[in-house]
């Protein structure tokens with residue numbers, strides 16, 4: 285295990301000496317400083333993870349120094365050393381973010397416990413933060429659904445990448461095919477699963493901020509940057525960095541990533557120290573990288589470096605056999621999410637899903653199911669609440685190329701009563717018109733009108749309300 289770095293700052297030589305002897309004996313890497321100037325120099329060059337800091341220094345105020353340290357990196361654990369008489373500044377120091385304080389005179393062995401505990405607390409704090417953030421997301425990781433041969437290939441690749449600790453993986457696929465889920469699955473099935481998974485969407489971050497996000501900066505690296513900041517390569521140490529939409533990464537940044545991959549080191553912006561990095565990089569894109577390379581918009585050398593292990597995700601239209609299990613999976617998930625009790629999907633609705641081409645892939649399917657679940661009052665998902673693009677599949681099948689309207693009864697279209705106007709028509713207007721006619725025909729009897737429209741009475745009621753129709757006549761309750 286690597287040595288933890290501790291800086292001891294005290295103007296008494298004996299204190300520095302005894303503490304450093306004890307800490308070195310306990311396996312820590314230790315440096316000492318006897319005044320504020322020395323302390324600042326060590327903070328820069330030794331970059332301690334913990335500082336034992338005397339409140340009184342000849343040339344500086346320990347509390348002031350504490351403030352500086354925390355402003356630079358709030359993860360540094362600071363234990364203030366105070367004389368008993370100085371209880372006020374101890375309290376003050378705690379308020380300012382010191383992690384604990386040690387009263388003088390002290391028992392050296394006792395300090396060892398406090399230091400060990402300080403690191404333990406820091407570790408716990410980081411873990412708690414991390415698990416809180418990850419818990420919800422992690423919930424998703426095993427829920428990559430699909431039994432098509434294409435998905436089975438994907439599962440195999442995930443396993444290989446996870447188990448061999450492949451350092452670079454490229455996930456390719458159209459938008460909504462599940463690239464992010466695959467990246468998470470690799471991480472959470474690998475030996476790195478206890479370490480952070482940190483993602484960054486290269487397309488969503490302005491070019492000038494991307495480097496800062498990836499590599500962090502030292503305080504003062506540029507105006508506004510008074511505090512130093514860890515980038516995701518540092519924060520993800522031991523874990524995985526997910527570079528989403530890598531096709532949108534600007535060329536100069538691509539060169540820097542290539543350098544990190546080759547040297548396994550990077551530098552904070554404005555920093556003078558190379559920092560070692562041990563992360564797995566998973567990159568994803570929906571763009572055609574080889575074409576981009578040809579056009580000069582993506583670096584060929586980076587592409588070849590990334591393309592060692594690649595996982596292509598087929599668009600949903602090429603693996604339609606996954607649709608039934610995905611639909612049922614979304615019903616289960618959405619039942620949980622919305623406290624609903626939908627038990628399945630009608631064969632007709634499933635057929636709509638099977639016939640649609642899903643340009644938005646699984647994301648579009650999820651959205652369609654969500655919309656249907658929100659609107660459906662019955663226990664089965666019917667095609668009624670799918671958008672017309674999805675519903676039309678059944679209609680165009682039933683009606684041939686006449687392509688008309690709401691239901692699969694050819695009579696409606698064939699009667700010539702409703703023909704698709706040359707400029708198209710809002711399907712909602714058609715629905716409204718038919719509902720009005722049905723209500724009229726049955727003198728407002730909603731049960732009969734609903735039967736005639738092949739919809740449930742609840743659905744009819746919902747629509748009457750939605751379209752602001754007067755249900756003239758009686759409500760046959």
Ligand SMILES: Nc1ncnc2c1ncn2[C@@H]1O[C@H](COP(=O)(O)OP(=O)(O)OP(=O)(O)O)[C@@H](O)[C@H]1O
Pocket residue numbers: 424427428429430457458459460461462463464465466570610646647650
């Ligand atoms: N195989 C799958 N099983 C279950 N859910 C899936 C599957 N594939 C995708 N999804 C769901 O579809 C949605 C989109 O997935 P994801 O964000 O991983 O796609 P993406 O390929 O990263 O898309 P984009 O390129 O737009 O970022 C998410 O809600 C995800 O949970």
Ligand SMILES: [Mg+2]
Pocket residue numbers: 463464528
């Ligand atoms: Mg994505």
